[in-house]
Amino acid sequence: MHVLLTEDNSLIASGVIAGLQAQGFTVAHAASAAATQSLLQHSHFDLLILDLGLPDEDGLALLQRLRRDGMALPVLILTARDAIAERVAGLQAGADDYLTKPFDLRELAARLHALLRRAAGRTTHLIDHGPLQYDPTTCAVSLCGQPIDLSRREQALLQALLQNPGRILSSEHLKDSVYGLDDEVESNALNVHIHHLRRKLGNGIVETVRGLGYRLGPAGHEGQQP
Template sequence: MRILLIEDDRLIGDGIKAGLGKLGFSVDWIMDGEQGIAALKAATYDAVVLDLSLPQRDGMDILRSWRSHGEDIPVLILTARDAVAQRVEGLQQGADDYLCKPFALSEVAARLQALIRRRHGQLQPTLTHGALTLDPAARTVTLDNELIELKPRELALLELFMLNAGRVLTRAQLEEKLYSWDQDVSSNAVEVHIHHLRKKLGSAFIRTVHGVGYTLGATP
C-alpha cells in the first residue's frame, strides 16, 4: 500500500519511512505542508500520515482543506500536540485516527492497515479468497492452511489484488501502488511479480485482461 507521509522532523520521518518500508508499505515522505498538498494531487495514495506542526502550512489547515474539497483519503494524524481539545479538533475536522508522539511504529502500521481495510469495506483483520488467507499484520499467507512464502513485493501485490477483488488494475496502477517515487522500476517488474505469484498460488489466481490489465482470478 502506498502512503503519503507529511512530517518535518527528519529523525521521525526517516524512521517512519524506513520502518514502514520494511513492513511492506511504499512511502513518499514530504517535509512541508504545501508540497504535501501537491503530492496528494500528483499520485494515488491509500492513506496519509499527517503531522500538525509543519512549515509553510499547518497540518490542521491542510486537513480542513482536503475535507472541504471532498477528499476522502484516510488520514492518521501524528503529532506532539497531546491536549484532549486538540485531538478532538483533529477528529472533528475529518481525521480518521490520531496518535501522539512518542509512538510505536508497530501501532502506526496497525492503524494504517485498519484505515485501509475500512476504506475497502473489509471489516475483518484478514483477507480471504477461497482457501487463501492473507494476514497483513502478521505478513503471512496460507493456502489450504499451509504457509506460503512470499517476498515483500509479492505480498504487497497480493494484498492489492485482494483489496480490489472484482476490479481490473492496470500495470500503471500497480506500479504506482507498489513503488514510491524514489525507487527505480524496471519495465517488466509487475509482470515478474505476477509470474511468481502464479507459480506459488496457481496459474489462474491472477487473470490477465488483455489490453487492460490484471484482476483477481479463480479461487485457488
C-alpha cells in the same frame, strides 16, 4: 500498502519510514503541505499520515481542503499536539485517527492496518479469498491451508489486489503500491512479479484486462480443492 507520510522533521520521518518498511509498507515522504498535495494528485496511496506543524501551512487547514476537494483517503494525524481540544479538532477536520508523539511504531502500524480494514469493510485483520488467506499484519500467506512463501514485492502486489476486489487497477497504480516513488523500476518488473504470483497462487489470481490493467481473480491451481 502505499503510505504517504507528511512530516517535516527529517529524523522522525526517517525513523517512521524505516519502521514501516520493515513491516511491509511502501512509504513515500513529503515535508510540506504543497508537496503532499502534489503527490496526492499524481500518485496512488492507500493511507495518509499527517503531521500538523508543517512549514508552509497548518496540517488541519490542509486536511480540511483535501476533504472539501473530495479526497476519501484514510488519514491518521501524527502530531505532538496532545490536548483534548486539538484531538477533537483533528477528528472534526476529517481525520480518521489521531496519534500523539512520542509513539510506538508497532501501535502506528496496528492503527494503519485498522484503518485499512475499516475502509475495506472487514471486521477482522485476516483477508480470505477462496482457498487463499492473507494476514496483512504478518504478511503470512496460505493457500488451501499450506503456507506460501512470497517475496516482499509479491506480497505488496497481492495486498493491492486483495484490498481492491472487483476493481481494475492500472499498471501505474500497482507500481506505486509495489515499488513506491523512489525505486528505479525496470520496464518488465511488474510483469515478472505477476508471473511469480500466478505460479505460486494459480494462473487466475491476477486477471489481465487488456488496455486497462489488472484485477483480482480466483486463487488456486487446477486440481486443488478449496
